[in-house]
Amino acid sequence: MEDVQAKFDDRDLPIDLVGVKGLRYPVTVRDKARQRQSTIAELSLSVGLPKHYRGTHMSRFVEVIHEHRAQVDMETLPSIVATLRERLEAKRARLEMSFPYFIERLAPVSRLPSLMSYQCRYVAEETDAGNDFVVAAQIPITTLCPCSKAISDYGAHNQRGYVEIAIRATRQPGGLPSMVWIEELVEIGERSGSAPIYPLLKREDERELTMRAYDHPAFVEDVVRHAVGELRQDQRIDWLEVRAETVESIHDHNAFAMISGWRNRQASGDNRDWLIAGTGR
């Protein structure tokens, strides 16, 4: 049968990325406490396509993920992306993966256990120039408004919010990114809000968290600054992007804040290039 994808194309344009999106697959990832965790990922796999090829081979993306599903995480993704690049004969290969990750939580007073899900994300890429890896976790928090507390005789509006921490780690000898656990990002995220969030709370826990939030008011601005303040102490972290978004209880729209930057460039400020790119969001 004719290989239509391998035909030479006369339109002379290389393609930045071409591949599959929205592929749902069961995969296993490393778990700090329990070694392995089964989860369900939504994946996007793609490659750069030189100008003289008409199309890529879409089925190979699925073959690669099917073969490697027994471990898809920070340890193995660099080699999975290398396999992708080789198998697709591409100069550039990229994998994005979004998945829920569960961590056991003990309620703060009753110590009752429950499992809380954190939506996480890996982005791995390889080109001739080397490889790249981003890990991100979205952490639900409570935020209590400092302004509302300061100006009111009693009470203060508060709400559910989310802080997303994305990082690039420095490289270990051998080239793998330094291990940074999702659990570590979750802990930093939780400390950045007014109070942490749990699936299961008894009355004594609710009392404790209500008062803790009232004692630690935080704007979205405070949340991202606190998280960045902690992250920049950690020498394993080379790049970060921290976003906070709160489901405002007094409005039907959200508030958000974002700080992004590299360790050895300005932590923020003139990252104009980022902005240009950011138009897709």
Added chain:
Amino acid sequence: MEDVQAKFDDRDLPIDLVGVKGLRYPVTVRDKARQRQSTIAELSLSVGLPKHYRGTHMSRFVEVIHEHRAQVDMETLPSIVATLRERLEAKRARLEMSFPYFIERLAPVSRLPSLMSYQCRYVAEETDAGNDFVVAAQIPITTLCPCSKAISDYGAHNQRGYVEIAIRATRQPGGLPSMVWIEELVEIGERSGSAPIYPLLKREDERELTMRAYDHPAFVEDVVRHAVGELRQDQRIDWLEVRAETVESIHDHNAFAMISGWRNRQASGDNRDWLIAGTGR
């Protein structure tokens, strides 16, 4: 050209509903304060299909909505659905429409104006047995947890929530449903929470709403009971379904409550038939 849809079918099964879904169309609806309001609806139009026809004529649904887009609301929908039934030669025709509806709000203290959107919904249907009409509005509110307030020395967790009020009105002489304004449902919904929500608030407004919420704690159970309590006083209302859902600030899941019923049957309790049907949600 062959009319494939009109062919006799040998599978002998009537179809409850067949039509189009997810059709986005600009329409005009009645506005209590400003006469007319332009909005953008997402529509589903469908008909029942007798067992001896293979298919319906999908393009006619779009023709009907295109012709009637200058007014699609509680006043005109009964006749639009009648047109649909006639044009599609069906025993049953149904139209569902979801749309944002804007109402000007004045902040409670500063009196600054802004426009707030409420997601609304019409469901209209006609069969040989008569016609049916439901109007629904989703109203964002703040709720403050009575338990958290009672057990804490200070503060109380609160959050954004939504109360959806759906009603069927009694019929006027002539058969049209009694006019019930979206504005009326919004007012009832807002009174059912701990405090109303506004797009634009200055500090003095925020102070007022923070304390109002603290003074009026409400569980989801309280929200639906309050709304039903008001609605059942209104003799224009024949049936209601009230749902409250709150974006809990101490959890990453929501709380919800629901009451549904007819005026002249039990307001709640054994509405088993409803349940059987409700499996789709």
Added chain:
Amino acid sequence: MEDVQAKFDDRDLPIDLVGVKGLRYPVTVRDKARQRQSTIAELSLSVGLPKHYRGTHMSRFVEVIHEHRAQVDMETLPSIVATLRERLEAKRARLEMSFPYFIERLAPVSRLPSLMSYQCRYVAEETDAGNDFVVAAQIPITTLCPCSKAISDYGAHNQRGYVEIAIRATRQPGGLPSMVWIEELVEIGERSGSAPIYPLLKREDERELTMRAYDHPAFVEDVVRHAVGELRQDQRIDWLEVRAETVESIHDHNAFAMISGWRNRQASGDNRDWLIAGTGR
């Protein structure tokens, strides 16, 4: 500490359902081929609340699902819902659960394996009158338009579609619903479209499926009739609701069809009660 939820309420209205929604939890379900399958469910758990109680105990819902997460499926849900009813001291308890379920698929010609996800759903309920159980699976299919094929000199528009099959099974001695496997619903759904869908296809598979779809054109009406035609032969099935929806390739809206009914009532036609309930969708 004060038990605010257990307070008597003066508003005299029973609440149909109150509980939690959007709770994400890792659970294990039965798998026909591999005994057990780990998946991630989104859950809603609720109870009816008598008129003299102000609130329910939300934390108990999470406790019950945490305790039973090792097996949450058709076999165990009746007893989980009974536990829920007992633990919440309610006359009515309900659990709804939506989850992806993976089945290994072999491509039709190359026989290459891959894992395909089907979004499934359980609804379980218990009241004094007995219990109720619904299982549903959403099956992606290809549909090719019979009209487009008949009127065109060559080609025919086709698209991805989804058929959702929901059923209630008859009861076995002892009261449990007869076992109907998700795999069985998937097979019926796939036979109802123009061609089945796979995550991984090689050229020879794509050729086979392209021609198979062209040879088996199907409207949404044909899809639901075919599925109901098969399901009604199966004496284990007492009630069904079949919905088909296609992502039309020539429009930016979808087409849909639905048939619903009980074995011992009319398979369709005047299910007016359903309609009344169906306004929420």
Added chain:
Amino acid sequence: MEDVQAKFDDRDLPIDLVGVKGLRYPVTVRDKARQRQSTIAELSLSVGLPKHYRGTHMSRFVEVIHEHRAQVDMETLPSIVATLRERLEAKRARLEMSFPYFIERLAPVSRLPSLMSYQCRYVAEETDAGNDFVVAAQIPITTLCPCSKAISDYGAHNQRGYVEIAIRATRQPGGLPSMVWIEELVEIGERSGSAPIYPLLKREDERELTMRAYDHPAFVEDVVRHAVGELRQDQRIDWLEVRAETVESIHDHNAFAMISGWRNRQASGDNRDWLIAGTGR
């Protein structure tokens, strides 16, 4: 009352962007055929925050959009963003807005009219260094697979797809971006697929489009290359990002392709900076 937002902050971190998100507002935009079009936008407004301020003034974002809602488009956004920057006393201000835009379409053979919606997007920003403006439109199309057509004896799988064209225009004397109409982007997008899409089609139209798609097969790679090929001829366009995504009819995942670049830099290839930024997607 205390102005908590204006307090000096001791955490020394400037914030890239802080503001509101998910604000829904009715606005009017320019319409090529009808002068003005009412639509409903979802907005995000934000500013950069220097390191010595604790918080921004969220209510001012809503005030600005409320005042300017009578015209929010390519002509007025540069000055709206300048107002935002001034009112919020910021070095950087940004507005993102997503909205449906309707264009009347005549079916290709029957010439029947209907209104088709295109999801569009504006991004406007101002800093000390100048201002920036992006306009984007998402155009639904049909794509027919060239491989499926080539290897099959008859038929070819096809599906609905979307091509999103985002551009930056060169500047006119005076600094405003050159006017590029949404209508122009839509026309280019439609020519890039196998066939255009309409809300309303009669049988003769469906026949015409079925055969046109079969005569013009296109991979996602072909779609983005075609669109970029046309756009780069247009001297008003300085930067582009073209994405195509197709709802594959033989899979339950999508295919996608993307080309991005500046006129006076490489049209593609090493846009590594973009990638770094692209981790949020």
